[in-house]
Amino acid sequence: MSVDKATVAKIASLARIRMDDAACDAMVPELNQILGWVEQLGEVDVTGVEPMTAVIPNTLRLRDDVVDADPLTGGGVRDKVLANAPAPEHGFFGVPKVIE
Amino acid sequence: MTELTELTVAAIRTGVAGGDFTAVEVAEAFNANVAAASQLNAFIVATPEKAVEAAQAVDAKRAKGQDLGKMGGVPIGMKDLFATNGVQTTAASHMLEGFVPQYESTVSQKLWDAGAGMLGKLNLDQFAMGSSNETSYFGNVISPWRRKDGGNADLAPGGSSGGSSSAVAARLCPAATGTDTGGSIRQPAAFTGISGIKPTYGRCSRWGVVAFASSLDQAGPMARDVTDCAIMLEAMAGFDPKDSTSLNLPVPEWEAGLNPDMKGKKVGIPREYRMDGMDPEILKSWDDGIAWLKDAGAEVVDISLPHTKYALPAYYIIAPAEASSNLARYDGVRYGLRDLPEGAGLQDMYAATRADGFGPEVKRRIMIGTYVLSAGFYDAYYNQAQKVRALIARDFEQAWSQCDVILAPTCPSAAFALGDKTSDPLSMYLNDVFAVPASLAGLPAMSVPAGLNSEGLPLGLQIIGKAFDEQGVLNAGLAIEQRAGFTAKPEAWWK
Amino acid sequence: MSEYRIQGATGEWEVVIGLEVHAQVTSKAKLFSGAATAFGAEPNTQVSLVDAAMPGMLPVPNRECIRQAVRTGMAIDAQINKWSRFDRKNYFYADLPQGYQISQLYHPLVGEGYLDIALDDKDPENTKRIGVERIHVEQDAGKLMHDQHPTMSYVDLNRSGVALMEIVSKPDMRSPAEAGAYVRKLRSILRYVGSCDGNMEEGSMRADVNVSVRKPGDEFGTRTETKNVNSVRFVMQVIEYEANRQVDVIENGGTVDQETRLFDPDTGTTRTMRSKEDAHDYRYFPDPDLLPLELDDAFIAECRESLPELPDAKRHRYENELGLSAYNAGQLTADVDVYQRYEAILAATAAKVGKSESDVATQVANWVLSVAPGVKNATEDADEANDTTAANAGIIALSAAGTVSGGQAKEIYEIVLKTGREPEEIAETEGLKQNSDTGAIEAVVDEVLASNADKVEEYRGGKDKLFGFFVGQTMKAMKGQGNPAVVNEILKAKLG
């Protein structure tokens, strides 16, 4: 499979990366080179092979239902949460107006 | 007395504990080296005051007769992928320029708790994507090494932990943190004549480390020798309930367990790593390594890792796929760069911000990752790659019935000049051909210096171990280190 | 319920409905972080670094959320998957800090199940089985506010990361009424199980309504999905509106777009949702920050053992063991609050009168379902706190013993609601007791019969209707306090 400019533009839009015409043009051969190369994976016989889920055998731990048990992963830290915000507004994050 | 900046982690720790010198003296000596090495561009931000502050605390503890910790009095460099509370953390991107986390990564916190101090935040490939440290928004890192045949071409320190490798090799810090997703500790270590270990996936917490590819990312130490790696890894590793993939196992006493005697150990030599057109000097260093391990008492066996060839392409599907999703959070809403063109709506703001904030390599990988996950392609690319990954892990699993550790080159070549491979992403990716299989399988792997090539540049040997067997890896590394007798160091031309 | 059909220009249309209900899991902390889930907090105060998707933050799942989803699955007789996995659903939106929602696509926690909805309130056995495709666990998004600033929207992440169960029905419903019954039944089950408070006003439960139309017997048509509909009434309105709109579109030669729509409660209409237009390609893949979720037998056993008696089982038991009518049993078991009140009052009443529960079940049911609510509605200054189990049982017991009449019971209840006084004491001091003293009643009856000898003559001559007259006269003489049963009995005996 190879990508064309329209596909590159569509992917860029999905990835929310603004890309002008020239950038899309430049990206086409780069992506095709890489995609052409990774496609050799198609040769591998994977019959009966499950896709890897856990690289090291380990099971998912579940935590107890306790609020703010660890301050690093608990709430009540609005100052920290907003500390780097480009447009903090009255305790909210400000973004350009959205029309739903 | 030798210069303090020539000392290893172990020697600094012993010297501070024994009162031969103070931790503050050590910090100041390294701070001076950092300040004098701006040409190398190894640091994005230097934090001399943090180093001194931590050293003062250690000296005060010593005065009170308290325990100084595993890393007591040792100043280190922190790869700028680890969130550091109150200190800018950028992942070498414009996106996070000026971002000051209000939290400390688990690994860096453990190091501070162990008595280490921070010399600064080390440069890296942007979002850890790169093998030469040429993708940083804050400029290339330059290796302290130069080819001996004259030619003052600036060489790549490797990547993505290129600031770390350059700084340790240039004696700007005795040790540094690295992260390894597909070779990002081992390859730069090999390029700069230092040691570095990527532990078993899950040994070091990923909490607070800017994510590149979650199923592959692992932190590890980079230092001048194997013992220092063991010491520092002990301080970094350990169970973290904040990371679901963290291994709930006690941290072994790797330093105390160091033993270079390889009697009764089998070393596997994977035949698929012997590739067509390989640099003869790399092959020679591999043969040296085999001889050294035999000399240390090991039995050497040929093994096969049949899917080796497919590791790199699988990696270049899985890692970008995960990255495309992991980097979606950089959208200009809550932190970091916001580019809001006149009259732009929310989605335009995202697109503008991400176009401006991400460098070309990051964009390329996000594009690949987005494509391989997009409707209709998931099975052909991502799922196929995860199946191949399972086969690669199975290859290793089968190899462990024949051997205890695997020996291979770290990289297919010595350091190349900056700019040599930037026009061809694929040739850059091929640098990690030997490093990536262990990453995909989550196995511990380290690089140790094996000697210099004919150009006077360091070469590294890689030891890959069974899951959880960092000790076996470190021991084999030590056996090589003792026989390689690597003492070369770069001329301090930047001073 | 008769078949629901849209009458179009080209004939009858059938509507096909599937619902994806998002139910907020009852838990103290969020699905993947320790921040609180309580409703109504100040903006961004219940947000952890994890919820704000700061660099390097990682998810760790909350056991209680998994447990509640499993229990919910068990309550609808669904398959519980011992091996499931979290996937990422990738899209960009300001209420989604990570740029992806952690959800489950490929391997949900709960597989196929069903619930039976009543098609007729009067006859709870007349049911229709609605299939449930799956239940998966996922993160809620944050909230956007659009009316606080002329050019900006404000983002509040308090809800971001709260655990939701997405309960996906099969397209088995065929009318607004069936959809309404489904949502009500599901809500009832969730509340029984305790896995969701079912509070639709606060957004604890909301439905994505999938609607399509077809000529009866044809293939499924193209469906639209109307998002986040937050009341049963609105769900029904959406279906009504969408079905008619789609029929119009098709009959006017157009085609229905498969799209996401928004409901406007003010106008009762739906419209295309602009902001999600291009979000079709979610690039789902397993979340690499999370390992597969494996449930062990002990966990599953605990979930099963902790399940309460569920609505249908309870309804059958009320009918079979307590002897209640089907209608009463259905009404009493429809909601947790109602059955809990009923069972408490029933137990207290039985204890008080020294009889078995089944002996007083019907009386208590009538009290709980009709008598008490009637009085309560009519009592303006009622204090909810006075409406205790003991007080209710006390009044019913007085009534069962014949101490008070039905009317007196209501009066006593009204005083209880207003003042919290004891029913027995009220009956005593307010004179709200009926007289069952046979001697006293006999004396009054004798008097009434003596002074109405002519009427007695007529009655005995066959004018049966006069019996009521004697009762009335006796009651009047006793100022309404005579026990009607005793009065009747004595009158019957005396009149021969």
Ligand SMILES: [Mg+2]
């Ligand atoms: Mg939906």
Ligand SMILES: [Zn+2]
């Ligand atoms: Zn959902």
